[in-house]
Amino acid sequence: MITKHIKIEYVWIDGSTTPEGAPEYKLRSKTKVMMVDDPLKKIELEDIPMWSFDGSSTKQAEPDSSDCLLKPIKIYNDVFRSGNAIIVLCEVLNADHTPHETNKRVDLPEEDECWFGFEQEYTLLNKESRPLGFPEGGYAAPQGNYYCSIGHGNVTGRQMVEAHMDACIAAGIEITGINAEVMIGQWEFQVLGKGAKAASDDLWIARYLLIRITESAGVKVTFHPKLIIGDWNGSGLHANFSNKKMREIGGKEYFYEICDLLGERHAEHMEHYGADNHLRLTGQHETQHINEFSYGVSDRQASIRIPIKVVEDDWIGYLEDRRPASNANPYEITREIVNVLEMVKEPI
Numbered sequence: 001m002i003t004k005h006i007k008i009e010y011v012w013i014d015g016s017t018t019p020e021g022a023p024e025y026k027l028r029s030k031t032k033v034m035m036v037d038d039p040l041k042k043i044e045l046e047d048i049p050m051w052s053f054d055g056s057s058t059k060q061a062e063p064d065s066s067d068c069l070l071k072p073i074k075i076y077n078d079v080f081r082s083g084n085a086i087i088v089l090c091e092v093l094n095a096d097h098t099p100h101e102t103n104k105r106v107d108l109p110e111e112d113e114c115w116f117g118f119e120q121e122y123t124l125l126n127k128e129s130r131p132l133g134f135p136e137g138g139y140a141a142p143q144g145n146y147y148c149s150i151g152h153g154n155v156t157g158r159q160m161v162e163a164h165m166d167a168c169i170a171a172g173i174e175i176t177g178i179n180a181e182v183m184i185g186q187w188e189f190q191v192l193g194k195g196a197k198a199a200s201d202d203l204w205i206a207r208y209l210l211i212r213i214t215e216s217a218g219v220k221v222t223f224h225p226k227l228i229i230g231d232w233n234g235s236g237l238h239a240n241f242s243n244k245k246m247r248e249i250g251g252k253e254y255f256y257e258i259c260d261l262l263g264e265r266h267a268e269h270m271e272h273y274g275a276d277n278h279l280r281l282t283g284q285h286e287t288q289h290i291n292e293f294s295y296g297v298s299d300r301q302a303s304i305r306i307p308i309k310v311v312e313d314d315w316i317g318y319l320e321d322r323r324p325a326s327n328a329n330p331y332e333i334t335r336e337i338v339n340v341l342e343m344v345k346e347p348i
Contacts, residue, residue, distance in 0.1 A: 004035070004036050004039040004084055005033055005034070005035055005036075005083075005084060006033070006034045006035075006036055006043055006084045006085070006086065007031060007032075007033055007078065007081050007083065007084065007085040007086070008031065008032045008033075008034055008048060008085075008086055008088055009029050009030075009031050009078060009081075009085070009086070009087045009088065010029060010030055010031070010032065010051055010070050010072070010088055010090050011027060011028070011029045011087060011088065011089050011090060011204075011205065011208050012027070012028055012029070012053075012070055012089075012090045012091070012092050013025055013026070013027060013028075013092065013102060013103075013204070013329075014026045014027070014028050014058040014059060014060060014102070015055075015058055015059035015060040015102045016058075016059055017059065018275050018276070020275070022275035022276075023102070023275070023329065024275065024327070025327065025329050027204070027207065027208050027211065028053075028058055029208070030053065032049075032051060034048075034049075043075070043084075043086060044075075045072055045073070045074070045075060048072040048075070048088055049072075050069050050070060050071055050072070050093075051069070051070045051090075052067045052068065052069055052070070052095075053067075053068055053069075053070060054066050054067075054068075055067065055068035055092075055100075060092060060100060060102060065095070067095045068092055068093065068094065068095065068100060069092070069093040069094070069095065069097065070090040070091075070092065070093075071090055071091045071092075071093050072088045072089075072090050073088075073089055073090060073091050073105070073201070074088070074089045074201050074205075075087070075088055076088070076089070076171040076172050076173070076205050077170055077171045077172055078171075079167045079170045079171050079209065080212060087171065087205065087208070089201055089204060089205055091103050091105055091106065104329055104331035104332050104335070105197060105200065105201075105331045107331070107335050108196045108197050108200070108331060108334060108335055108338070109196070109338065110195075110197065111195055111196065111338075112194045112195035112198065113195075113243055113244050114195065114196055114241060114242070114243050114334070114337070114338055114341060115192070115193070115194050115195075115199070115241065115242050115243075115247070115318070116192070116193055116196065116199035116200070116239060116240065116241050116330075116334055116337075117176065117190060117191070117192045117193075117199075117239075117240035117241075117318070118190065118191050118192075118193075118199065118203050118237060118238070118239055118240075118330060119188055119190050119236070119237065119238040119239075119240070120188060120189050120190070120191070120203060120206070120207070120223075120237055120326065121181055121186060121187070121188045121235035121236055121237070121326045122186070122187060122188070122210070122221050122222065122223050122235060122326060123183070123185050123186045123187075123221070123222050123224070123227050123235060124156065124157040124160065124185050124186075124187065124214065124219050124220070124221060125185070125219065125220040125221070125222055126219065126220075127218060127220075129220065131183065131184065131185030131186065131227065131228065132156035132157050132184070132185035132219070133153075133155075133156040133184035133185045134184070134185065139228075139230075140183075140184045140185075142231065143182050143183055143184075143231070143232060143233065146180060146181070146182060146183060146184045146186070147179075147180060147181060147182045148179050148180055149180055154180075154184070155180045155184070156184060156185050157185065157187065157219065158180075160213055160214050160217055160219060161178055161180075161187050161189075162178075163213050164178075164189065164206075164209060164210045164213050165178050165189065167209045167213060168189070168191070168206050168209060171205065171209060173191060173202045173205060173206050173209075174191060174192045174193065174202065175189060175190065175191050175206065176190045176191065176192050177189070177190045178190070181233065181235075182232075182233035182285075183228065183232045183233055186233070186235060189206065189210075191203050191206050196331075196334035196335065196337075196338050197331075197334075199330065199334065200330035200331045200333075200334050203330045204330065207221075207223075223235065223325075223326040223327040224276065224326070224327060225274060225275075225276055225277055225279060225280040225325035225326050225327060226276060226279035226280040229279070231285075232285070233285045233286065234279065234280030234285060234287070234325075234326075235280070235325070235326035236280065236287075236322060236323075236324060236325060236326055237274070237324040237325060237326050237327075237328050237330070237333070238320055238321065238322050238324070239320070239321040239324055239330075239333050239334070239337065240318050240319070240320045240321075241318060241319060241321065241334075241337050241341075242317065242318035242319070243341045243345070245345075245346065246258075246316070246317065246318060246319070247316065247317065247318070248316065249316070250310070250313075250314065250315040250316035250317065251315050252315045254315070254344070255306060255310070255315055255319065257344055258319065258340065258341070258344055259295040259304050259306075259319070261340045261343055261344065262293070262295075262303070262304055262321070262337075262340055263293040263295070263303070265336070265339075265340065266293040266303070268336070269323065269336050270290060270323070272328070272329075272332040272333070272335075272336055273323050273324040273325055273328050273332075273333065274324055274325025274326065274327045274328030274329075275325065275327055276325065276327075277290060277323075277324075277325040277328075278290045280325060281323065283301070286300045286301060286322075287301065287322070288301055288302055288303045288322070288323075297310075297311055300322065302322065303321070303322060303323050304319055304320065304321055304322065304323075305319070305320040305322055306319060306320075307319075307320065321333070321337065
């Protein structure tokens with residue numbers, strides 16, 4: 001009998017927390033090698049078995065009852081291994097097959113009407129945990145020359161960033177762009193997904209690929225929203241979103257209604273938009289203050305930016321939620337936004 005070996009990398013979100021007790025959302029992974037009798041068979045999701053792991057080592061269980069389960073939910077091409085290899089994103093379940101409390105994906109509906117485009121900012125760190133480009137014991141030159149810049153001294157880490165973009169494409173993620181950000185050593189990538197689950201899943205695996213690529217280079221990735229206190233931009237996870245009516249019919253009053261509803265739920269949203277976000281949302285450095293809510297056309301200091309193209313296209317398009325921190329869980333962001341869009345949903 002002819003068989004083949006399939007290398008399956010199971011990826012999941014752990015239960016790590018910050019010193020203040022907020023979720024930290026670290027990724028974990030482990031490998032299963034599975035034998036398949038039919039070497040020509042394409043592996044589907046239903047072919048991949050659930051697997052257990054030691055939840056007491058990931059802050060998701062106690063040692064005397066440590067088993068947690070990994071439920072495969074989406075397959076990606078493995079860009080790191082040769083041969084038959086895949087990456088599988090998983091939900092975490094308790095031993096009784098109920099969703100684990102860290103499993104925020106289970107709260108999302110199965111839909112593809114709401115589209116999300118995430119702008120994921122992050123910072124690359126050297127072995128001493130300094131941003132790439134910051135000198136030992138000091139600071140880089142003030143920001144101003146780094147955003148979308150080129151040239152030695154203005155940009156660092158480009159090879160890893162380019163490798164990450166290529167890896168996302170090869171994995172099957174709809175990455176739509178990359179750029180150097182306002183602080184040296186700070187970068188951004190963008191991914192687009194149709195449906196809250198699809199978009200969030202792809203962002204998690206894009207984060208995973210980035211961490212794996214920088215790992216081999218001896219560089220660390222941080223998604224902390226305000227790594228360097230002072231006159232430096234923080235890092236966000238801007239969420240561009242739309243539903244079918246926004247994309248096809250629109251209307252100024254409709255867009256304003258959505259913005260007003262987002263404002264009414266502002267305090268609740270802040271509870272789900274990432275740890276240490278108060279350090280970033282100060283009202284400076286292209287942010288609105290965390291305790292304030294505003295929206296405006298082409299306004300990057302507002303909570304919600306209405307893109308100028310929306311106005312030019314007779315109020316058809318999308319909105320940008322600029323409030324989420326770079327370390328936020330996209331499952332929670334999309335849940336909160338979908339809930340608001342459901343309030344204004346009308347047949348079209």
